[in-house]
Amino acid sequence: MTDDFDAIIIGAGQAGPPLAGRLTSAGMRVALIERHLIGGTCVNTGCTPTKALVASARVAHMARRAAEFGVEIGGDISVSMRAVSARANEIAAGSRQRNEDWLSGMARLTLIRGHARFTSAQTVSVNGMSLSARRIFINTGGRATIPNMPGVSDVSLLTNSGMMQVDVLPRHLVIVGGSYIGLEFAQMYRRFGADVTLVEKGPRLVSREDEDISAALHDILEAEGIAIRTHAECISFQPAGDDIHVALSCTSGAPELTASHVLLAVGRTPNTHDLGLDKAGITVDKRSFITVGEDLQTSVDGVYALGDCNGRGAFTHTAYNDFEIVAANLLDGECRKVSDRVPGYALYTDPPLGRAGMTEREARAAGKRLLIGTRPMARIGRAIEKSETQGFMKIIADADTQRILGAAILGVEGDEAIHGILNAMNADVPYTTLQHSVPVHPTVSELIPTVLESLAPA
Missing domain, CATH: 3.50.50.60 (FAD/NAD(P)-binding domain)
Known part of the structure; x- marks a missing residue:
């Protein structure tokens, strides 16, 4: 029935x-x-x-x-x-x-x-x-995703779900995957006090982002004591008592790590x-x-x-x-x-990355005439007052339509400030509309009109 x-x-x-x-x-x-x-x-x-x-x-x-x-x-x-x-x-x-x-x-x-x-x-x-x-x-x-790597079935590995059950501090957490989930866990566990190594097969972190964003995130995490291993072309695992040996084939660094915990963060x-x-x-x-x-x-x-x-x-x-x-x-x-739908998302490192629309690479691939403006967070009063001046703002516009194509705010409150740009993109108004707004001081968002004023052919 x-x-x-x-x-x-x-x-x-x-x-x-x-x-x-x-x-x-x-x-x-x-x-x-x-x-x-x-x-x-x-x-x-x-x-x-x-x-x-x-x-x-x-x-x-x-x-x-x-x-x-x-x-x-x-x-x-x-x-x-x-x-x-x-x-x-x-x-x-x-x-x-x-x-x-x-x-x-x-x-x-x-x-x-x-x-x-x-x-x-x-x-x-x-x-x-x-x-x-x-x-x-x-x-x-x-x-x-559980990757098909040698030894992946021979050891006890964690995913983001398994990490929610961990209530002890890892002695050495090795994270395989240098994208959004991997970066967030790397920073939080380093701040909790664990030794952390971030392993990425590619040449740079968060490869979906433009190279300037990747480089800035690399510097931020490395400054907090996170070891970053890129170009890890061959990764394998082997049990070592209560620990896990992680073998790497990288352009530099030790060929093997010993981890107390391994987190796989290579996709969904x-x-x-x-x-x-x-x-x-x-x-x-x-x-x-x-x-x-x-x-x-x-x-x-x-x-x-x-x-x-x-x-x-x-x-x-x-x-x-x-x-x-x-x-x-x-x-x-x-x-x-x-x-x-205008794409938008955030990476919740500290400082966070707020992203709207296209990356510069995607905009160039679309063959558009671009206007690009950038400003360091160190130029923002709010960031200076909070002693959080890492990162920068970047806005990309179409020179012909005057529409904002994309933006990235890597900096304090960037995950919130990006919504002003997302709103302008959803409203499909020229960037001059947002440029002529009068934002509240002191805020992170107040620099957005300044960045728009600096737009120049690139």
């Missing part, structure tokens, strides 16, 4: 619950299926707990710097990793509970705990039950392999992401993919925007598209 619903949502990450809210409010009977934890990666092992760890690490860092601000703290600064971990887990649990309470009180919603698999384009099975719906929404997220893999997508005729690309159109509909009419599993965004805010696009189109008669 098959239970019929108006809609089925597979996965209770960032897009699933709010979509359930909109659909049930519209009078639909909805089944929401989740096989693990409500809230997905962000709430349970991603944004929420990791940013709680970042906050604890910053407190430790600033306590060590207290004398610079005329504040005397007696004795050595110590960190209780058990308390740090408990705080992060408590914050995550609270967020998860609020989501669960919201869903439990949602009229016309049936919340099912279990593993859903497609049996056809309009039916799924879960816990021995068969469910059907005219519309099905996939929101199954992703997981850490979509959770699409065990959904029975072939039974529904749903296509995926070569990296197993579900292929979708501008409206987030898959190759099968009535089936949509939202969030990390569709390869169209790898962030909580893009997953939520996927929900907004689908809800607006299905319920509000709009015609919103994924390509209308």
Whole structure:
């Protein structure tokens, strides 16, 4: 026997619950299926707990710097990793509970705990039950990629999820992967007091960013005592008692490291392999992401993919925007598209990197005539007052249309200040509109008009 619903949502990450809210409010009977934890990666092992760890690490860092601000703290600064971990887990649990309470009180919603698999384009099975719906929404997220490196199965390695269970200070944490997740964990654990080595196969950190950003981040992390090994073409692992030998083939440095803990941070893999997508005729690309159109509909009419599993965004805010696009189109008669979204994100090192739109490399590849302006954070009163002058601002504009193409703010409060630029880009106004604004002093954002005034052909 098959239970019929108006809609089925597979996965209770960032897009699933709010979509359930909109659909049930519209009078639909909805089944929401989740096989693990409500809230997905962000709430349970991603944004929420990791940013709680970042906050604890910053407190430790600033306590060590207290004398610079005329504040005397007696004795050595110590960190209780058990308390740090408990705080992060408590914050995550609270967020998860609020989501669960919201869903439990949602009229016309049936919340099912279990593993859903497609049996056809309009039916799924879960816990021995068969469910059907005219519309099905996939929101199954992703997981850490486990690379095919020699010895990877012979030792106990950690991913971002496993790190949430670590409540001791690693003696030596080796992080494989010099991108966003790797950099955040490297800095926070160095600030907690661990020896940290960051290993990257490529020639530079965060290769998605322009070289000036990569170089600045390299200098910031290295100044905090993080050992950085790039050009690590051949990485392998071998057990060594309670430790792990990590063999490297680098252009310089020791060929082998001994680690107490190893974190793999080399990318994300979509959770699409065990959904029975072939039974529904749903296509995926070569990296197993579900292929979708501008409206987030898959190759099968009535089936949509939202969030990390569709390869169209790898962030909580893009997953939520996927929900907004689908809800607006299905319920509000709009015609919103994924390509209308201005990309924006942040790297939560300290100082953070706020990014909007294109990098300089991407803008040049697009063949546009560019105007570029930069200013060091050391020119900003707010940064000077806070004794946090690392980094710089960079804005790129189209010389012909006067539209901002992209921007990077690597510096104190850069993750917040970038939104002024994102707003201007979303409003599709010329950069002169933002240039002529009168920002509040003293703030980081007040330098944005100054940077725009300095735009010059490049």
